[in-house]
Amino acid sequence: MARTIGSHGPTTLEAIRKAGVRLIFEHGYEAMSLRQLAAEVGIQAGSLYNHISTKQELLFDLVQDHMNDLLRELDVALAGKTDPADRLRAFVAFHVTYHMTRKREVFIVNSELRSLEPKHYEAMVTLRGVYEQRLAQILSDGVAEGVFEVVDIQVATFAILALLTGLCSWYRPGGRLTREAIIAAHEKLVLSGVAPHAAAAAPRKTAKRARNLVAG
Known part of the structure; x- marks a missing residue:
């Protein structure tokens, strides 16, 4: 049943955005109509234009805010x-936690980036590149200090991100493993791949979490 919340102010805009995230996640951007979005929020379809100009603008705002x-x-x-x-x-730890707690937004960015208009697409690809560069810089610094052994920084960056983001396809809240155990497992996988010695020297707490993961 549609919620009746009126059509004024930031409260309605926030409701539109939340409904947009849910509908795009469940049905896809192309399948979601503005009439469907308005009904979900509890306002007339024409009232949407008091808050967003187009469906494309909504998608861009959601993706941009996420990035x-x-x-x-x-x-x-x-x-x-x-x-x-x-x-x-x-x-x-950050990437895994963020992707566990913001699964819908992550899915939309990964699956609907292609639905953005060219100028919006390029802007978001640029922001994604900035995020990737944060990881690449960490790896480069580790190599320069003799801590990491990485054959190719770009390949390692993309491989690590693919590994970490992959949990979105299988993670379910309330499963066998705690979030802490899942984070510990990913930390061990990544560190052992680029710095076996650093992985072995991980804090005792992290090592204990990893043992608990295996035992669970």
Whole structure:
């Protein structure tokens, strides 16, 4: 049943955005109509234009906000860390946690980037490149300091991101493993791939989480 919330102010815009995320996630961008979106929010279809100009604008805003949040929150997660191995662990923990808690937004970005108009697409690919460069820089710094052994930084960057983002296809809240155990497993996989010695020297707490994962 459609919710009746009126058609005024930021509350309605937020409701439109949340409904847009859910409908695009469940049905896809092309299949979602503005009439369907308006009904979900509980307003007349014409009232949508008080808050968004087009369906394309809504998609762009959702993707752009996701990418900006991703970059901003990553910088917070990395703040104060200088050791490459610590920064890589922090990157892995952040990426895995973000993708577990923001699964719908991540899915939309990954599956609907192609639905953006060319100028919007290029802008978002640029932001995605900035995120990728954060990881590439960590790997490069580790190689320069003799901590990491990486044959090709770009290949390693894409491989790590593919590994970490893959959990979106299988992770379900309330499963056998805790979030902490899942993070510990990914940390071990990534560190052992680029720095076996750094993985072995991981904090005892992380090692204990990994053992608990195997035992579970």
